[in-house]
Amino acid sequence: MSENIVSVNNLSVSFDYQENFLSKKQKIKAVNNINIKIKKGSFFGLVGESGSGKTTLGRAILGANKISTGNVIFHDDGRDFDLTTINSKEMKEYRKKAQLIFQDPYAALSPRMTVRDIIAEPLEVMKITNSREETDARVRDIAAKCRLNLEHLRRFPHAFSGGQRQRISIARALVSNPKFIVADESVAALDVSIQADILNLLKQLQNELNLTYLFISHDLSVVAHVCDIVAVMYLGHIVEMAPSRELFSNPRHPYTKALLSSIPSIDPENKSRAIELQGEIPSAMNPPSGCVFRTRCPHASKDGKEANIEMGLVEVTPGHWVDRCGVNCA
């Protein structure tokens, strides 16, 4: 059954930029008029250019970035949390349901706390448990699910490798029994073997605990393997969105095509058949008018008619959305 757990409607997030305190304030539009629906129980992938707004979008959904226009709604069994109007009391509730797994397992774990205390902290901060016994039981339960050795709970994080630390941060994120997880580059720092192990774990927990993930990653092979649906971002916009297999076998937008062609091959003799993107990367401070990709698109028309196109996703085949301009001018 495909209910949505998150709806993002016409969401924009802007930051101020000021060169010095005398100069005039400018806006950086990090996320620009985005619409997505995340289905309950899905593994939703978010890929795209560096600086395109992925982290900002993830943080906005968690209520950690202020929303400039539009809204984000979290649907929790009949109860809706509207992140635009949420008050601090509701926010406390919401934090139990939506959690972030950090990118960096080294920086995220306090070196002075034992693994047990690190995992238990959210329970104590959110006052979810009532006794030390109850806290311990919850910690042991989730630690076992994350395949952490129970005797490790008394140790300090430095005694653990990157992969084990990442499991500790996952256990910490899951201990409050959230329903929705934002994983921002959570496996980027891990070697491929541990990465495979962690991904299998996330998948398994998805089934066991009926979790939904927003999975932000630069590793397209990983995304292709674990995600059900993938959205591609460029300069604050989603330019394409489709079920994984469809997206990877039949990319439509010129940016998506360039991205897929640039995955480095493990064969040293296969020096890339990458579609090289020409031109300067445009700035979020001063984005191109019309199609944001037109300054680097290999298919842009000479008369630059894309400058007048208004961006927006169109459904080209069932479930496969691509920016309108990509349809018109490619």
Place this chain on the structure above:
Amino acid sequence: MTHLLEINNLDVKFDTDEGRITAIDNVSLTLDQGKVLGIVGESGSGKSVTAKSIMQLNPGNTIYNENAEILIDEENVLKFTSKNDLKKIRGGKVSMIFQEPMASFAPAIKIGYQMVEQLMIHKPMDKKEAKNISIDMLNRVGIADAEKRFNQYAFELSGGMRQRAMIAMALSTMPKLLLADEPTTALDVTIQAQVINLMKDIIKEYNMGVIFITHDLGVIAQVADDVAVMYLGSVVEQGPVNEILKNPMHPYTKGLINALPDINNLDAPLTPIPGNIPSPLDRPSGCVFRTRCPHASKEGKEGNIKMGLVEIKPGHWLDKCGVDCGKT
């Protein structure tokens, strides 16, 4: 011929509350000018500690062995004690791109100011020149609106922008030896390709030597001349990148390559190397990989084999135990 960098018999241990951790065990490596040596391996295998040892950046609880040598231009860095000696390496001859970009920029100082400072410490130049060079480098690593970004704080940049700003800062001093620790992990593949091309150009132009640490075997294939594979503080296999990736011999290297997600076969399950990495507090005796190796012989399992690299083909070095006990 003398090498730009020569590491001989390096052991690194850390004293901790729980005991002494062996982070590096008897590692020897060489690097020539104009070459890129890739280092890959398990998380916690000692890649960053190796790089930090070259820069003498390990913390106070670090213990090096007496007979270890880290020679840069034939001078042993491990014997450096005076500030002036250390200055020669840190940011002068050697630059490092750190794994965690947030840690290398001070949070309350604009990134541009930090870049200019760095440059002026190491090269005689005025502020204006340093600013021009810094902005030019930011442009070259693909940061749009570089003059404006120059005036921002690290937290205002995206993860990938921070990483590129750090690469720009490290390259701007034109070091002889560049230590790049996971320099492109936070970048999307199109920008990654651009940054790698830039790095290659600069390496060539200035005849730099580079140690390139990454777990991305695709990136290693594209940038490295040679590659060293590390596991739990030891180099278990080493050689020309082509040879190692196409013809891996050590069971750990094979497991690593096998764990790569194949984008052309989405039905294939992800296959990690079975078993858990032992804690560095109880490092296995003998072959460090024996607790997880599918091919360990009885003798190997008991931990009686002594480790050490053997040249099995010209330039292809493999841990001796891999040769002795890994026959399948």
